[in-house]
Amino acid sequence: MQPKIKSKVRCTDQEIGEIIRVIVDPLSQDISHLVVKTGGRELLIPTDQNVAACTESGVDLAFSSEALARFDLFRREDYVQVKEVEIAHLDRHLDVMPGEALVPIPDLEKNIERRTFLQRFTNAIGLVLALPLLYPVIRYIIHPMYRPFDNTWIKIGGADQLRELDKPRLIKFQKTVKEGFLEREYEKSQWAVKASPGLLEKIYKNREVEFRDPDGxxxxxxxxxxDVVIFSGKCPHLGCAYRLRKHRRFGQSFVCPCHLSVFDMSGAVLDGPAPRPLDILPMKMSRSGEIEIIDVEFKAGKKERIRIV
Ligand code: FES
Structure with missing residues (x-):
């Protein structure tokens, strides 16, 4: 059994307080320390050899309360919440919610000032040396940034594949991109949902969603x-591909595995660091029932939708 938040903590001679956090070892994915609030202090107690028993009624420590003096005080700045870092399958190991568990910040990350200075210094020297060589390449690369957005309508498949209301499907399609004189084709995917009136109401909230060119x-x-809505397949946090999952707290949801953002079927953020709802793409239906989209992209990590493609 794993220690739980708010469990009572007892030494061999008396009850001393309760667990307010747990620290997780990112490698073994086990709970390595308990943060125990006792007598107005927060102590960091390693679980290894110090925990005699862990039951529904609390945690029994293997020493008397006199020995508490040997444990360090908990320093919140040395840790980061589990939900802010990507640790695969961690929720299979933990009984506590991700917000209640912390992982240590590596020492290398703590010594950030010196490391940042050296990094910047090295980068600056490298840049000065490489500038004459880089100039033509940079000019070539940034040239497309000044091209107008591509507002071509792309057919991505028939609406008949969306048979059930409010049940999103991932639709894959081929996109052709022009790079200089070359044309390249690659596979993309977006989420499509045939929305019930209730879901449409939640998505549009009695207003239209507008898409603009850079000139407004x-x-x-x-x-x-x-009634068909297309969500961009990229998470608005940092652009990872998210999936449809049964979330243990929110039920059927879109879940991004990178930093655990969770969205409901209307694209609204339920949990995690995503700064805005899922992005909706411009879409229309052809007469033959084919879905057409403009494959726009928006800047990740921003609260506002800023179109970049
Ligand atoms: S990319 Fe960070 S939560 Fe999706």
């Missing part, structure tokens, strides 16, 4: 007259 000109408007 409106390119397209989505509204609830069309």
């Amino acid at each position: 000109k409106i390119v397209w408007r989505n509204n609830k007259a069309t």
Whole structure:
């Protein structure tokens, strides 16, 4: 059995307080320390050899309260919440919620000032040496940034594949991109959902979603007259691909494995670091029932939608 938050903690002679945090070893994924609040202090107690028993009624420590003086005080600045770092399958090992568990910040990360200085110094020297060689390459690379956005409509498949209401499906399609004189084709995927009136209401909230060119000109408007909605397949936090999962707290949701952002079927953020809801793409239906989209992309990590493609 694992220690739980708020469990009572007893030494061999008396009850001393309760658990307020647990520290997780990122390698073994086990609980390595308990943070125990006792007598107005927060102590860091390693679980190894100090925990005699862990039951529903609390945690029994293997020493008397006099020995508490040998444990370090807990320093919050040395740790980061488990949900802020990516540790695969950690929730299989833990009974506590990710927000209640911490992992240590590596020593290398703590010594950030010296490391940042050396890094910047090395980068600056490298840049000065490489500038004459890099200039033509940079010019070539940034040239496409000044091109207007590509507002081509792309057919991504028939709406008949969305048979069930409010059940999203990942739709894959081929996109052709022009790079200089070359044309390249690659596979992309976006989430599509045939939305019930209730879900449409939640998505559009009685307003239209507008898409604009850099000069502010409106390119397209989505509204609830069309019951198919396309969500960009990229998480608005840092652009990872998210998935449809049964979340133990929120039920059927979109879950991003990178930093555990969770979104409901309307794209609204339920949990995690995502700064905005899932991005909706401009879409329309052809007469033959084919879904067409403009494959726009927005800047990741921003609260506002800033179009970049
Ligand atoms: S990329 Fe960070 S939560 Fe999705």
